[in-house]
Amino acid sequence: MSTETPTPGRPRAFDEQTVLDRAAEVFWRQGYEGASLSSLTKAMGINRPSLYAAFGSKEELFKRAFDRYHETNLANARAALEQPTAYAAIEVFLRASADNLTAGGHPAGCLSIQGGLACSPENARISEILAAGRAATEAALEERLSRAAKEGDLPDGMDSRALARFVMALSEGHAVHAAAGASREDLQASVDVAMRAVAALRPGAGG
Amino acid sequence: MSTETPTPGRPRAFDEQTVLDRAAEVFWRQGYEGASLSSLTKAMGINRPSLYAAFGSKEELFKRAFDRYHETNLANARAALEQPTAYAAIEVFLRASADNLTAGGHPAGCLSIQGGLACSPENARISEILAAGRAATEAALEERLSRAAKEGDLPDGMDSRALARFVMALSEGHAVHAAAGASREDLQASVDVAMRAVAALRPGAGG
C-alpha cells in the first residue's frame, strides 16, 4: 500500500473502507434485495453518483463489502483453529463464532447467511458468492481437522470432511438463531452441549 | 370443513391449496422480497386480481402459504420425535430433516430460512413470522427432550432447552448447506458425526 498516491483533481470526501463497512451493515441487516440504494447511500453518507463512480454497481459494491467482511471472518476462523488439538480447535471455533454472532458494533448473525440465501434469478450470483465464502470457511475447518486425523488426534475412521461440515452447520444454525435474536448465553449453552457430545470424538474416548 | 359450501356466482377456476403450494415454492426459491407478483402469478397459474381477491396482499399470501408449509413440517417433526428414547428421537428428527431438505418435488432447503432471514424494514414481519415457525419446531423438540429428562432418559444435569437448541441449530445449518446445493449424502454424513457424538449424551454413557 503506497501511503500517498498522487491523484489529480478533487479528492474523495469519504474513506472507501469506512463506507464499505457501512454498506456491509445494511446488507447484513436487510439482505441484498432488501437493501435499497437509498438506504445504502444514506448509511454510507455519500451520494449515488459517488457510489457508482467508486464501485460501479450495487452488485460490485456488495462484492467489495462482502470480501472485506469475509476476509476478516476467515482470518478469525483460522486463528481460532490454531489450537494444539482438534477438540480445542473446534471449541474455540464455535465459542468465538457464538461470540461474534451476538457481539455489539454490528448486526446480529452473519452476513454470509443474511445477505441472501435465496434471491430472485437475476441476483442468483449473490447467493453463489455467499455460498463460496461459507465453503471457504468450511474448507479451512476441514484442513485443520484433516491434519488432526493425520496426527492421530481423531478417532480412526473419522471422516474429517463430515466433521468439518457438522461443525460448520452448527455454527450456521447459531447464526440463524442469532439473526432471530438469540443471546450469547443461548448460543454458548448450545456449544456446551456440542462440546459435551464432541468429547466422544477424542481419540481416547470410546467413539 | 364442510364438503360443499353453497357459493353463489361464478365458481373459482383454481384450487386454493394448490396455488398456495405453488406460491410457497416461489417464496422458497427466491425469498419473499425476491418473489415478484409476476413470478408468483405465473407459477400459480392465476391472474393478479384473482390473487388479490383470494388472499388480499402479498404478505397475506405469504402467511397463508407459510402456514400450510409449516403445519406439515411441524407435524413431520412431531412424528419423528415419537421414538422411545431421546437418542432415537434426535436421530430420526435429524435424518428426516436431512432427507426433506434434499428431497425432490420442491426446492432444496427450508422455506423457514430461505423465505427471508433478513428483510427491509417494511417487511420485517416476514422475518418474525419465519422465526416464530422455527421457534415452534424447537419448542416441540424441547418438549420431547424435557420429557426424556423426567424419564431419566438423559444424563443428570442435562439442559434440555440447550440440547433442543443444539439439535435445531444443526438442522438449520443443514438447511443452509442444502440451499447451497449439498446432497442428501453430505447431510447424512454430518448426521452420522452428530449421532456418534450425541451417543455420549445417553444416560448410560460417561457424559
Place this chain on the structure above:
DNA sequence: CACGTTCTGTACCGAGCGGTATAGTCGAGG
C-alpha cells in the same frame, strides 16, 4: 489565477414494483 481533472449534488431516466379499476365471463336461482 486559469486550467484540467475528479469529485459532489440535484434532478432525472426507463423499468418494474405491489396493487387496483373496469369491463367482460360464467355458473346458479327464480
Place this chain on the structure above:
DNA sequence: CCTCGACTATACCGCTCGGTACAGAACGTG
C-alpha cells in the same frame, strides 16, 4: 332464460427501484 353475483382478464395506477446526465465545486499544477 334472464338476472344476479362472484370470478377472470386487460390495462392501468402511483411509487420506488437501480442507474445516470449534467452542472457546479474543490483540488494539484502551470
